[in-house]
Amino acid sequence: MKRTDELPPAPVAKSDAQWRAELSPQEYAVLREAGTERPFTGEYTDNHRVGIYRCRACGTELFRSDHKFDSHCGWPSFFTPLAGDRVIERSDDTLGMHRVEVLCANCHSHLGHVFAGEGYGTPTDLRYCINSISLTFEDEATAPATDPAPNA
Ligand SMILES: [Zn+2]
Numbered sequence: 001m002k003r004t005d006e007l008p009p010a011p012v013a014k015s016d017a018q019w020r021a022e023l024s025p026q027e028y029a030v031l032r033e034a035g036t037e038r039p040f041t042g043e044y045t046d047n048h049r050v051g052i053y054r055c056r057a058c059g060t061e062l063f064r065s066d067h068k069f070d071s072h073c074g075w076p077s078f079f080t081p082l083a084g085d086r087v088i089e090r091s092d093d094t095l096g097m098h099r100v101e102v103l104c105a106n107c108h109s110h111l112g113h114v115f116a117g118e119g120y121g122t123p124t125d126l127r128y129c130i131n132s133i134s135l136t137f138e139d140e141a142t143a144p145a146t147d148p149a150p151n152a
Pocket of ligand 1 (some may be wrong): 041055056057059060102105106107108109
């Protein structure tokens, strides 16, 4: 896949002006311009509470606390999304590196990148390295955990 590729139309499609009005400048820079927050600065990097992580732009449930692990990389890390179709993965060859970008499938906002084969010992050996500012955490302390199996 190419970087500027033919994604299917986003179910939630807004103009840049709308996104700018709804998001803070920091959120806009990451979610809509594929920026990266500085490592170890995000509010969810060391969040161990039980719950759901939603897309901060559109509210779609993207990740669960069950799938979060301590990567010590400076950003929240998950070994799988809540469901494979919640995110879009596409090649990102910016910055002279080959990476795989992770987007919200519902609104095409930038979430972070996914890295494979790093040996973290998680069930998938994937690290979804996601900006805290791309997410909104929702406590789910009273709800039972749903299927903890990774979505292959
Ligand atoms: Zn979204």
